[in-house]
Amino acid sequence: MEALKQQLKSQIIEALNLVDLKPEDIQDDAPLFGEGLGLDSIDALELIMLMEKNYGIRLSNPAEGKAIFRSVGVMAEYISQNRTK
Amino acid sequence: MIRVLTRHIVTPLGGNLAANWEALLAGQSALRRYEGNASLPEPYVASKFDDRTPLPGHTLFETWVVRALRDALAQTAVDTASPRTLFILSSTKGNISLLETDPATEAALLPVAAANIARSVGFTSEPLVVSNACISGVAAQVIAMRLLQAGSCDTAVIAGADVQDRFIISGFQSFKALAPEPCRPFDAARQGLNAGEAVAVMVLQNVPDNEVAETDWVLLRGAVRNDANHISGPSRTGEGSYQALQSILEDVNTEALAFVNAHGTATPYNDEMEAKAITRAGLQNVPVNGYKGYYGHTMGAAGLLETILSQQAVDCHTVVGTRGFETAGVSLPLRLSAAHHPTGRQAFVKLLSGFGGCNAAVLWARKGAIPELLPRGMEPKPGLPRLREIATFSLSDTSLTELYRNCVGDYPKFYKMDPLCRLGFIASELLLRKAARSGQEPAPAVILFSRAGSLCDDLRYQATIKPDSFFPSPAIFVYTLPNIVTGEICIRNGWNTESSMFLLPRKDWNRMLSVVRAAMMDAHASRVLCGWVDAPDEDRFEADLRLLQKDFFDYTDFSD
Numbered sequence: 001m002e003a004l005k006q007q008l009k010s011q012i013i014e015a016l017n018l019v020d021l022k023p024e025d026i027q028d029d030a031p032l033f034g035e036g037l038g039l040d041s042i043d044a045l046e047l048i049m050l051m052e053k054n055y056g057i058r059l060s061n062p063a064e065g066k067a068i069f070r071s072v073g074v075m076a077e078y079i080s081q082n083r084t085k
Numbered sequence: 086m087i088r089v090l091t092r093h094i095v096t097p098l099g100g101n102l103a104a105n106w107e108a109l110l111a112g113q114s115a116l117r118r119y120e121g122n123a124s125l126p127e128p129y130v131a132s133k134f135d136d137r138t139p140l141p142g143h144t145l146f147e148t149w150v151v152r153a154l155r156d157a158l159a160q161t162a163v164d165t166a167s168p169r170t171l172f173i174l175s176s177t178k179g180n181i182s183l184l185e186t187d188p189a190t191e192a193a194l195l196p197v198a199a200a201n202i203a204r205s206v207g208f209t210s211e212p213l214v215v216s217n218a219c220i221s222g223v224a225a226q227v228i229a230m231r232l233l234q235a236g237s238c239d240t241a242v243i244a245g246a247d248v249q250d251r252f253i254i255s256g257f258q259s260f261k262a263l264a265p266e267p268c269r270p271f272d273a274a275r276q277g278l279n280a281g282e283a284v285a286v287m288v289l290q291n292v293p294d295n296e297v298a299e300t301d302w303v304l305l306r307g308a309v310r311n312d313a314n315h316i317s318g319p320s321r322t323g324e325g326s327y328q329a330l331q332s333i334l335e336d337v338n339t340e341a342l343a344f345v346n347a348h349g350t351a352t353p354y355n356d357e358m359e360a361k362a363i364t365r366a367g368l369q370n371v372p373v374n375g376y377k378g379y380y381g382h383t384m385g386a387a388g389l390l391e392t393i394l395s396q397q398a399v400d401c402h403t404v405v406g407t408r409g410f411e412t413a414g415v416s417l418p419l420r421l422s423a424a425h426h427p428t429g430r431q432a433f434v435k436l437l438s439g440f441g442g443c444n445a446a447v448l449w450a451r452k453g454a455i456p457e458l459l460p461r462g463m464e465p466k467p468g469l470p471r472l473r474e475i476a477t478f479s480l481s482d483t484s485l486t487e488l489y490r491n492c493v494g495d496y497p498k499f500y501k502m503d504p505l506c507r508l509g510f511i512a513s514e515l516l517l518r519k520a521a522r523s524g525q526e527p528a529p530a531v532i533l534f535s536r537a538g539s540l541c542d543d544l545r546y547q548a549t550i551k552p553d554s555f556f557p558s559p560a561i562f563v564y565t566l567p568n569i570v571t572g573e574i575c576i577r578n579g580w581n582t583e584s585s586m587f588l589l590p591r592k593d594w595n596r597m598l599s600v601v602r603a604a605m606m607d608a609h610a611s612r613v614l615c616g617w618v619d620a621p622d623e624d625r626f627e628a629d630l631r632l633l634q635k636d637f638f639d640y641t642d643f644s645d
Contacts, residue, residue: 017501017560020500041315
């Protein structure tokens with residue numbers, strides 16, 4: 001799980017072009033949206049694509065993302081339970 | 086007066102306006118379900134032409150436009166070869182599918198496509214391409230009106246079209262913006278839009294008032310305004326759309342309006358935003374309708390197609406019903422109906438909004454209805470303004486990231502931008518710095534020109550939709566619209582002003598200034614940030630910007 005979280009942080013930084021951030025700057029339980037990293041609706045869609053591309057998880061309803069993208073910790077939990085690759 | 090000389094539409098519902106009108110009255114829709122398409126794994130609902138055979142020497146996109154232009158002009162005396170006849174092309178992605186097989190092809194660029202079309206139809210003057218995302222078809226009417234009023238041309242021939250293939254459809258799929266069913270504008274159960282194909286042509290001329298017939302269609306006013314809010318999501322308060330409406334509704338008797346033809350894409354946010362803008366503008370008692378349930382969202386054609394259908398509807402004393410609408414699903418009460426209704430009124434408002442935060446509105450009337458619509462009379466003809474230079478800034482082929490780090494540094498969104506937006510963003514920041522602002526200056530309009538447009542980002546997006554690796558990226562797709570750079574600049578600075586992107590075959594300040602001066606005939610504009618931004622690849626780019634002030638009206642330049 002720890003390795004997955006680390007991997008996920010690097011993938012998020014790369015996919016969302018968070019150039020000034022390093023993986024260690026993202027806390028496992030810090031909110032990704034709103035105050036956290038200041039991500040927006042396009043970033044949420046990009047995270048949906050990230051999950052599909054890297055973990056084979058398809059979210060057809062973007063509203064489902066809200067709960068899953070709360071934090072890296074929550075996201076990692078969801079991925080480990082639902083990944084198909 | 087700016088009068089319609091002729092109009093023509095071709096859609097999957099019919100090859101001309103009469104056939105389309107018959108289909109519309111009968112409640113037919115061109116929307117069909119497409120699945121099992123190897124290049125698009127997910128099924129989708131769209132309105133598409135069956136005939137996909139191009140003319141020799143032309144792409145499919147060019148073929149549709151060439152044919153429609155020939156048909157539209159055949160019955161007219163328009164001299165296509167005259168240097169006073171201007172061809173304006175309205176499209177979001179033109180020949181984009183060529184990139185699938187040849188990433189290096191110049192033919193994918195809209196100015197090249199426009200030149201190919203112009204050559205076949207016989208236009209000799211250099212075409213102007215309007216690439217303002219989904220508002221292109223109305224933005225093209227606005228600039229045509231201004232250029233005619235400025236005396237830059239005698240006749241403006243506007244054509245709008247887009248081909249709905251892999252590139253655009255996969256992009257909207259990645260945005261989760263497509264409905265799995267025929268779309269339902271303004272309905273409580275609406276789930277998104279459908280893509281559509283159409284070609285629409287409108288020919289406008291500036292004619293002395295006494296030569297305009299009472300039944301002729303007159304383009305009275307138009308405005309383009311930015312939300313300054315977000316590059317893909319519309320303003321939650323309808324700010325830009327409201328301001329565009331406010332601009333065209335001054336002293337208008339709204340009881341003379343037959344309807345407001347909304348954008349009505351059937352995405353949750355668009356329709357809600359429009360309900361707010363329409364209500365804020367005081368149009369809550371005017372019937373509202375949308376045509377996307379018949380044709381889908383026809384992108385570059387939408388503004389022209391929907392304007393022409395609205396004219397036809399008024400000519401036939403009808404408010405067309407909003408197909409797909411059943412139960413109101415916006416937070417404010419609008420006069421919406423699924424059924425057609427009779428009307429005796431002879432004027433309407435057309436609205437569009439698009440990515441990049443842009444919004445457009447136009448006011449159309451039959452000449453005979455103008456006294457009732459504008460009881461205080463028409464405003465005096467706008468003068469062609471002179472523009473005084475406040476500051477200039479240019480840069481080319483340098484490291485934009487270094488410039489950002491050294492000179493700006495406080496806007497991490499910079500890293501998300503494509504090369505065109507990075508270029509326009511940095512250049513505009515440094516231009517404004519040179520202008521030594523006090524913070525009290527009026528917000529300028531943002532009017533930019535480019536040749537390659539979003540090509541860099543188009544290629545990056547194309548790489549995400551390869552058949553063997555199909556993961557369309559929404560964050561890349563959004564930048565495949567060249568006008569996003571104008572939106573980024575408006576968002577950064579909080580400017581609810583006009584934002585426009587035009588594509589030209591080369592940097593030519595005379596040409597750019599003639600368009601900018603005409604655009605500045607908008608009475609609400611006093612300053613403009615304008616110029617050239619071109620990034621054909623990541624290491625080769627040029628920005629050449631000017632901040633100009635509308636100095637005084639020089640009526641001596643004005644030719645009727």
